[in-house]
Amino acid sequence: xxxxxxxxxxxxxxxxxxxxxxxxxxxxxxxxxxxxxxxxxxxxxxxxxxxxxxxxxxxxxxxxxxxxxxxxxxxxxxxxxxxxxxxxxxxxxxxxxxxxxxxxxxxxxxxxxxxxxxxxxxxxxxxxxxxxxxxxxxxxxxxxxxxxxxxxxxxxxxxxxxxxxxxxxxxxxxxxxxxxxxxxxxxxxxxxxxxxxxxxxxxxxxxxxxxxxxxxxxxxxxxxxxxxxxxxxxxxxxxxxxxxxxxxxxxxxxxxxxxxxxxxxxxxxxxxxxxxxxxxxxxxxxxxxxxxxxxxxxxxxxxxxxxxxxxxxxxxxxxxxxxxxxxxxxxxxxxxxxxxxxxxxxxxxxxxxxx
Amino acid sequence: xxxxxxxxxxxxxxxxxxxxxxxxxxxxxxxxxxxxxxxxxxxxxxxxxxxxxxxxxxxxxxxxxxxxxxxxxxxxxxxxxxxxxxxxxxxxxxxxxxxxxxxxxxxxxxxxxxxxxxxxxxxxxxxx
Numbered sequence: 246x247x248x249x250x251x252x253x254x255x256x257x258x259x260x261x262x263x264x265x266x267x268x269x270x271x272x273x274x275x276x277x278x279x280x281x282x283x284x285x286x287x288x289x290x291x292x293x294x295x296x297x298x299x300x301x302x303x304x305x306x307x308x309x310x311x312x313x314x315x316x317x318x319x320x321x322x323x324x325x326x327x328x329x330x331x332x333x334x335x336x337x338x339x340x341x342x343x344x345x346x347x348x349x350x351x352x353x354x355x356x357x358x359x360x361x362x363x364x365x366x367x368x369x370x371x372x373x374x375x376x377x378x379x380x381x382x383x384x385x386x387x388x389x390x391x392x393x394x395x396x397x398x399x400x401x402x403x404x405x406x407x408x409x410x411x412x413x414x415x416x417x418x419x420x421x422x423x424x425x426x427x428x429x430x431x432x433x434x435x436x437x438x439x440x441x442x443x444x445x446x447x448x449x450x451x452x453x454x455x456x457x458x459x460x461x462x463x464x465x466x467x468x469x470x471x472x473x474x475x476x477x478x479x480x481x482x483x484x485x486x487x488x489x490x491x492x493x494x495x496x497x498x499x500x501x502x503x504x505x506x507x508x509x510x511x512x513x514x515x516x517x518x519x520x521x522x523x524x525x526x527x528x529x530x531x532x533x534x535x536x537x538x539x540x541x542x543x544x545x546x547x548x549x550x551x552x553x554x555x556x557x558x559x560x561x562x563x564x565x566x567x568x569x570x571x572x573x574x575x576x577x578x579x580x581x582x583x584x585x586x587x588x589x590x591x592x593x594x595x596x597x598x599x600x
Numbered sequence: 601x602x603x604x605x606x607x608x609x610x611x612x613x614x615x616x617x618x619x620x621x622x623x624x625x626x627x628x629x630x631x632x633x634x635x636x637x638x639x640x641x642x643x644x645x646x647x648x649x650x651x652x653x654x655x656x657x658x659x660x661x662x663x664x665x666x667x668x669x670x671x672x673x674x675x676x677x678x679x680x681x682x683x684x685x686x687x688x689x690x691x692x693x694x695x696x697x698x699x700x701x702x703x704x705x706x707x708x709x710x711x712x713x714x715x716x717x718x719x720x721x722x723x724x725x726x727x728x
Binding site for chain 2: 555
């Protein structure tokens with residue numbers, strides 16, 4: 246089983262460890278709900294070093310990303326920014342979702358853990374044509390520091406480059422081999438630090454001494470769900486296209502000359518008939534879980550992600566449903582028909598409950 | 601793990617049973633089970649009057665992470681359920697052997713109690 250550079254630190258903190266795509270990762274340290282609130286109300290720190298990091302060398306990297314990435318990399322060409330989007334196959338199926346960071350003349354890409362091999366081969370296959378070398382950075386680790394107090398804590402870390410204070414949302418900067426980015430997976434302000442593994446313990450220890458609370462993957466999941474952020478493998482797979490996965494906004498066809506992989510297939514999809522991902526809130530007691538069946542007046546659907554929301558104090562989920570859904574619907578939980586409301590997938594905006 | 605009450609007996613699937621002075625049986629889940637589950641947010645209990653079979657699912661406990669079946673250590677008729685759990689399921693986390701009990705039953709075969717794991721045997725199961 247793979248271990249991150251912080252494995253011993255997690256064990257020493259008494260973390261419950263689980264196998265996550267063949268990585269031994271902390272699911273929680275104390276209580277998932279307490280950890281969740283720590284991020285919503287203060288600052289939490291996550292070790293997400295299981296994610297895949299890739300760098301690129303030489304060739305025409307912009308043209309390479311224009312080809313493999315469904316969002317348009319030109320949007321961030323001179324901005325020192327990060328851009329989120331999907332990697333599609335020729336059929337328009339989602340191979341993965343990922344973030345590409347671009348600062349100075351360098352690109353760095355972070356994608357999921359379970360898709361590492363698939364993606365590396367995909368990048369390598371398509372990089373040849375553009376003379377780009379793909380470099381998997383398994384020597385990198387990733388820390389996420391998130392929450393309303395996260396940014397203040399980060400600025401108090403001794404080794405931190407003081408220029409990070411100028412980063413806008415989705416802004417990023419390299420400091421040597423370290424990348425600092427104002428991105429995250431919680432719906433809160435904060436930073437992701439993609440740094441060599443040998444530097445990570447020191448950053449982790451300092452963040453903890455400054456009062457950042459260690460957060461496991463359990464709370465990471467409830468935090469991202471409240472923020473309405475998809476989880477690859479749950480909310481979308483290779484069998485889904487972006488329009489039925491709430492990723493239509495990441496498909497950029499503004500540049501009509503740009504031929505990205507999957508474009509032709511997407512053009513043939515009738516978006517008015519596609520299913521949609523919608524947020525659901527259970528109105529009765531119980532907990533929504535993936536796989537539960539949904540019905541509404543004009544169609545049906547399926548729960549993709551479901552959990553208990555510590556902020557809303559009720560069960561919420563993401564579901565893929567037929568279009569034309571009204572405000573209310575039904576979900577089947579263990580042969581009982583229970584009531585749900587359909588809402589925006591963004592249950593929270595900047596940590597506050599959406600109206 | 602050292603605080604397992606001596607008067608309880610267990611299933612290897614982490615449910616406990618206690619014989620009360622009136623001969624009824626109280627059933628819950630172990631401290632080890634609540635720790636494995638993490639924060640418990642919902643419990644589905646059997647109906648009073650319902651018959652349950654030993655080692656069959658009688659209740660469902662849901663933590664933030666997942667739903668798990670609760671198996672009945674003994675057969676019998678459910679005579680009371682812990683209604684406190686409806687609004688405060690987290691009591692199972694804080695008091696798994698006392699306030700966090702699930703249901704009581706009139707046992708149909710006390711021989712089943714004797715076949716359950718002793719606290720020491722249960723601890724061995726958990727440590728395997």
